[in-house]
Amino acid sequence: MKPDFAAQFNALGQPGRLEIFRLLVRAGPQGLCVDDIKRRVPMPGSTLSHHLDTLTRSRLLSARRSSRFIYYAVDWENTARLIRFLTEDCCADLHRGLWASGANRAAGAPPRSMPRERDSGAKRER
């Protein structure tokens, strides 16, 4: 049961879904039922359902039925795994010395010019 990190990032990579996820993080282990979520993150039920499905299939959420309601809650285990994946792939290697002290940036040759304006958020009008 290998987690698909790309799918998990992808699930969080949509504003609506990220908001839902954040809401459920704040909601705690009990989670919220769909109707409660819908009240807080207004969107049509079918749209919400699709987003919940995406988040659940990527295992960032889990669903639990309680009488008429279905409660969605953060799947802490897999969420923690995702965080670990991200931090260990970055911080860890960094602390391991690959990104050694001080010189974090610019070690190559002097910059000259750039693609177009790739590192700025600027629009491209030509």
Place this chain on the structure above:
Amino acid sequence: MKPDFAAQFNALGQPGRLEIFRLLVRAGPQGLCVDDIKRRVPMPGSTLSHHLDTLTRSRLLSARRSSRFIYYAVDWENTARLIRFLTEDCCADLHRGLWASGANRAAGAPPRSMPRERDSGAKRER
């Protein structure tokens, strides 16, 4: 210059791009030029260029030109910010007691059944 976390997750939410990002994490602050990346993550130049653009526009990478080569490297500042966003939205609140021991919010009734098989990775064939 507010970072768009959803866009950053989205950038990592594609297998090819995630692989490129991980490669560059391992490459350290110096980064790698496009040709080196292409050699390690085989894909057509135009495809690679688009992925690098997506990652750069979301500010997970930065680009720096050195003579004929353009070196892409992890934008540590923004990457760290993303990690912090994820951890603080989850772990932090959790440790802060929101997810405190035991019940946090109105306990529901005993579970009965579920949507279809949303929390399992199972295929849906019908």
Place this chain on the structure above:
DNA sequence: ACGACTATTCTAGTATCATCGAAATATTAC
């Protein structure tokens, strides 16, 4: 200036995704 090299942009085809109303399913209450 020319040619080789590096990388991006153009253009286009295909595929996947987001959205949402309507219909269907599941559960409880009467």
Place this chain on the structure above:
DNA sequence: GTAATATTTCGATGATACTAGAATAGTCGT
């Protein structure tokens, strides 16, 4: 069983994303 409530699934549409070959642009060596 019927009604009421909660949520999902269907179906359709428009938008966006991925992919990649071909054309273009920046840089260096001669």
